[in-house]
Amino acid sequence: MLKAGNGFFAMWAGIAPDVAAAFELMHARDHLAEHLAYLGEGGILWARRYGEGQGILPPNFAFYGMRDLDRLTGPGSAERKVFETEFFKAIRPHYRDRIAHHCRVLGSAGAGTGSAVATFLLDLRAEDGAPAQIADRLTCLPSVTAAHIGAVDWGVPIRAGGVPPPCPPGDERLGIAVVEGFSRWRMAGEFASITEILGQAGTIRSAGHYGFSYALDYAEVPGLRHHRRDHEVDPQQP
Secondary structure, X not given: OOOOOOEEEEEEEEEOHHHHHHHHHHHHHHXXXXXXXXXXXXXXXXXXXXXXXXXXXXXXXXXXXXXXXXXXXXXXXXXXXXXXOHHHHHHHHHEEEEEEEEEEEEEEEEOOOOOXXXXXXXXXXXXXXXXHHHHHHHOOOOOEEEEEEEEEOOOOOOOOOOOOOXXXXXXXXXXXXXXXXXXXXXXXXXXXXXXXXXXXXXEEEEXXXXXXXXXXXXXXXHHOOOOOOHHHOOOOOO
């Protein structure tokens, strides 16, 4: 299950091909840690990143566990800022098709960090308690080690102290599911079973599956010494 929190942050993004390698380095070694740390103790618990995505959703996926989503709007939230290195600022304009949402956890089952994930955007049904049961059912599949289902919270900002994003018409019950597995290809072989079970939570809009790249816990951040990579910035990069 997700470590002791009521929410998660999910973000997908594409990247311009000519800076894809620089993005991988920047996001793994530089930005992931900065985002993980910015809310302080008791804010974001852990961060995971995935890549080489296949499917309709963008090919890069980042997943952050939140202890409490209300930290984004609580006292002092306006002073909490993600430190943006020069390397991040050089790569950020090359992001494509970014999707980012904070979600309230409706159901979470399983344990560990899988070597792959399948991610879904879906229109949730209204049955109380059903997502928790569905997450548990998903972990009965041989390839699935954990499953998490959340409802997008349109009342919190993408970054602390900001303005909550507008809710587009028809997205009032938008949900996100993240299904983890020990083998990307075995999980892909059970994709029909995964979608059949997940379809009981709502109507699936889009999906993608990804290979695991990197994981970092908040408690590990103080031990980082060489994660800021501003010397990697290419002065010739437009």
